[in-house]
Amino acid sequence: MNSKIEKLIKQFAKLPRLGSRAAQRIVLSLLQDKTGRAINLANALIDASSSIKPCTVCGVLTDVDVGICEFCRDSARANGQLCVVRELSDVWVLEKSAVFHGRYHILGGLLSGVAGMTPEDLNISGLAERIKKENITEVIFALPNTVEGKTTQHYVISVIGACDVRFTELASGVPLGGDLDYLDDGTLTLAFGGRKDL
DSSP, rough: OOOOHHHHHHHHTTTTTTHHHHHHHHHHHHOOOSSSHHHHHHHHHHHHHHOEOTTTTTTTTTTOTTOOOOHHHHHHGOEEEEEESSSSHHHHHHHHTOOOSEEEEEEESOOOOOEEEEEHHSSTTTHHHHHHTTOOOOEEEESSSSSHHHHHHHHHHHHHHTTOOOOEOOOOOOTOOOOOOEEEEEEEEHHTTTEEEE
């Protein structure tokens, strides 16, 4: 196999949820395409990687020069609710379902001894200050219903526990071991509507 093609396949295979066979199919499709998709993809990746950065407040990716995303700038979302999620894809799922209209806070992962994720690796340090500054009255945990998710949730509560807020978590509809990515809109609506205090 050509070394450049092999190198490209290896790069695609490093992406989450993409194995070597899928990476190989993608690379071959791009390289054999005559419409310029490969160049367009390369240019879009270069543009995005140079201009998109995490919001300095919540961690949502944004290309706004001020570094603050549309959720944090939207005064209508300053309703006292803050939803804590693992990653950006969770925000997209919740936005698509339209069950939440407050602000978000992306942790950037979950505590895990196996994966080597420690509290220092997560976006937690400024959370207590943010809660006070934005007059947050309810912190909603929308983390996976797994051991890592529960461990992370308990740790975050211990860090920001001194704040005078209500802590809730998603309720019915989220199965043990469940992930937001795999839940339909109806299930998410039930989970948000039936959230319970911690």
